[in-house]
Amino acid sequence: MHVGSDVASVGAGAAGLSLARWLARPPEGARRLTAVLLAAPPAPARAPPRT
Numbered sequence: 001m002h003v004g005s006d007v008a009s010v011g012a013g014a015a016g017l018s019l020a021r022w023l024a025r026p027p028e029g030a031r032r033l034t035a036v037l038l039a040a041p042p043a044p045a046r047a048p049p050r051t
Contacts, residue, residue: 003036004034005034006033007019007034007035008035008036009023009035009037009038011038011039016037017037020035020037023035
C-alpha cells in the first residue's frame, strides 16, 4: 500500500496522538498538512514460542 502525506507519526501513544490531533486542527493562519498515524497491530510484538 502507498500513502502520500506531509507527516507520518509512528506510534499511537500520548505523543503520537497529541501530534495527530494538533495537525488535524492547525493554528489560525497555519498551512494545513496531511498526516498519517501509524500504530502497531493488536497482535503480540513477537512470534509465539514454539511448542
